[in-house]
Amino acid sequence: MWNPDVYLAFADQRGRPFVDLLSRVGAADPRRVVDLGCGPGNLTGTLAARWPGARIEAWDSSAEMVAAARGRGIAAQLGDVRGWTPEPDTDVVVSNATLHWVPEHPQLVVRWAGQLSAGSWLAFQVPGNFEAPSHQAVRDLAHRRDWSEILPDNLFPESGVVQTAEGYAALLADTGCTVDAWETTYVHELTGENPVLEWITGTALRPVRSSLTDGQWQRFRAQLIPLLDASYPARADGRTFFPFRRVFVVAQVN
Numbered sequence: 001m002w003n004p005d006v007y008l009a010f011a012d013q014r015g016r017p018f019v020d021l022l023s024r025v026g027a028a029d030p031r032r033v034v035d036l037g038c039g040p041g042n043l044t045g046t047l048a049a050r051w052p053g054a055r056i057e058a059w060d061s062s063a064e065m066v067a068a069a070r071g072r073g074i075a076a077q078l079g080d081v082r083g084w085t086p087e088p089d090t091d092v093v094v095s096n097a098t099l100h101w102v103p104e105h106p107q108l109v110v111r112w113a114g115q116l117s118a119g120s121w122l123a124f125q126v127p128g129n130f131e132a133p134s135h136q137a138v139r140d141l142a143h144r145r146d147w148s149e150i151l152p153d154n155l156f157p158e159s160g161v162v163q164t165a166e167g168y169a170a171l172l173a174d175t176g177c178t179v180d181a182w183e184t185t186y187v188h189e190l191t192g193e194n195p196v197l198e199w200i201t202g203t204a205l206r207p208v209r210s211s212l213t214d215g216q217w218q219r220f221r222a223q224l225i226p227l228l229d230a231s232y233p234a235r236a237d238g239r240t241f242f243p244f245r246r247v248f249v250v251a252q253v254n
Helices: 004-022 044-050 063-071 105-115 133-142 165-173 195-201 206-210 214-231
Strands: 032-036 055-060 076-078 090-096 121-127 178-190 240-252
Touching: 004 044, 004 090, 004 121, 004 178, 004 240, 032 044, 044 055, 055 063, 063 076, 105 121, 105 165, 105 240, 133 195, 133 214, 165 178, 165 240, 178 195, 195 214, 195 240, 206 214
Parallel strands: 032 055, 032 090, 055 076, 090 121
Antiparallel strands: 121 240, 178 240
16 A cells, blocks of 8 residues: 555655656647656646646556545546556656556556657656665565565565666667656755655555564564664754665657
């Protein structure tokens, strides 16, 4: 289950990559704009503001996120992006921090590029931080004997989840698209108690949480805190800097 409130605790920082991604989409007056993995809908609303004449289509696989999006006035649909097919009038497809949850997403984006009309835009962003100290700390803890007997194998993969910007560029260029791909490392300034733990609780730790009882989850969190503190120490002024690499792809179908 996704918790929209936990996810939105860092809404400003999580929203910046979406803005940066959309800044490279050059569609002037699209007929239909699709948000695949719309989450709680806080960013989907900006699509309607940018393109007021477009029909906005939003999908998410989480019933909790769909409910939150609908509460914001977004006509979100519950569904897996693997089952999505573009309508003939689709001119822009956006997917923000979603496709890394779908192992076969490289094949999906190639399929979508082949289904979209010439001139359409396909834009997506995925986290590229699976080898970061935050993820390594979770793996190290999960591999300890008392947790390895509880948590499934490969619950927290180390690499191969997403491709490089160059990899995605080559993939979509081979379909005939014009591709703009890049990578950015954001250095998020976090405050509060255990801010890195709270950040990854809303996203990356979801599979861990779903595998544990309430009591086990609290013990896991308590044991994870010192590991994260060692990699992301709080400054004397109370701020913690959290580097986060992301991969961006904007492709226009020719």
